[in-house]
Amino acid sequence: MRILTAAQLRALDQATIRAEKITSGELMERAAKAFTKAFTRHFPDPERPVVVVCGTGNNGGDGLVVARRLKSRNYKVSVIQANIGTRSADNQDNFKRLKGQGIEVRQLTQGDPWPAIAPEAVVVDALFGTGLGRPVAGYWAELIDYLNALPNFRVAVDLPSGLSSDGPQEGPCVHADLTLCLGLPKLALFAPANTQLLGNWELVTFPLADPDRLHPEVGGGPAYQATLNDASELGGLLKKRYANDHKGTFGHAFLVAGAFGTMGAAVIAGRAVLRAGAGLLTCHIPRSGYEIMQISFPEAMCKVDTHRYHSTEIGDLGAYDSIGIGPGIGQEALTVEAVRSVLSRYERPMVIDADAINIIAAHPELLKLIPKNSLLTPHPKEFARLFGETEHDFARWQVQREVAKRNGLVIVLKTGFTSIATPGGELYFNPTGNPGMGTAGTGDALTGVLTGLLAQGYDPVTAARLGVYLHGLAGDLAAEELSQEFLLAEDVVSHLGQAYRKLRE
């Protein structure tokens, strides 16, 4: 599913109107109908009052249609009409259509005292959407502050009013508890800095033209800025398994992980390699980790380092279909040389994580040695160490894209909505995962999953998109069953099976 800028969304609306020979009013009706359906799912009790706060653009127009539709379902709905500027045509039409419906409308003009809102009412925020042209100021900014100070549950239409859809946040913004985003996702939904403003967000879909056909109309560049990975597309990327397939078919993975005191990282990542479906796994570990590995994870083969506590000399790599390097390896001088040697000798895409990333950050000349199309999986701090600090989420995505393209790498930036930048310049966002996965070892599990997918012959971009999705979905299924608080990395790994099953459905 494509992620569009506000300008691209406007062009898409026009393309839809032309292609389907409908009016803009009919498109607004579609959007508001889909919103109302989602809203009534969240708030099924029509007795609970709903106050729709409408602006004068099309976001306000949506709000007016929502009010009319809720009324027809017998909801106790009223409207506060904020007279911000000139009404859009569809706002005007729908304002007229409210007459005679028995809906109370209160007018709010600059300077008026704040309207009273019963504390149990759900406030529907329809002041501004994607048409926001500048930060909200003056009286209307104070209205936003007033709404934010109320105890009411706030549901945003499309976006919380005041939110910048395509760039860093400036100015006041409604703090929504729930955002029902219309049509297609906007970049702002994925920015960690916006988490508090958006509350939970959901996408409310309705038929729109195909954005991939927009190109000529938005003038140059791709007609979308990023893509949200969805199950229907990813499910189709899963490889089929055939009756005569065997261990060899699914690849031999090699994992360089663990050191004295961090052997758990090797165990977790190793399990994830095989649970993701690789045929064979060899782990390179320091001598003191040998028993730990063999006892806790008998399915793995072990290559033991000459050093008791660290990995220092890594042997022949020719036999392996994929390599994962980094979890728990530490940053000893001898380990730095071991990493350097693996990067220079291996010629296929590999997975680079954790301490291997920190080693590369401390020795930037290593960046050039990374085999093309390898996967790097930094979290934000590791990303900053590698590629520098950025001012905001949007600048970081820009840097992520540039470094992925320039170095021919797949960069997996691990956040709430993990982003994946590809050597071809694409940016993908992942929708699965939950805060319960913020626990020791889940990153090691991701490294294992990605290494396991590469071993099976998935191309690196597909491996990244699928691996991040499956890992997050496994975490979601585990949290559903066990609660977020209880979750351990091993629960994520042990739910990979259900995640595969669900994705294949």
Ligand SMILES: NC(=O)C1=CN([C@@H]2O[C@H](COP(=O)(O)OP(=O)(O)OC[C@H]3O[C@@H](n4cnc5c(N)ncnc54)[C@H](O)[C@@H]3O)[C@@H](O)[C@H]2O)[C@H](O)CC1
């Ligand atoms: N395909 C869809 O998803 C559809 C979504 N729709 C909704 O339309 C809005 C966008 O509507 P638009 O009229 O372009 O803009 P807004 O209503 O967001 O607000 C614009 C309005 O406000 C003025 N304005 C802008 N910034 C400020 C400011 N800082 N202070 C004061 N006034 C400001 C501006 O001049 C306009 O008058 C989208 O979000 C959806 O909710 C449609 O229903 C069609 C289908």
Ligand SMILES: [K+]
């Ligand atoms: K809004």
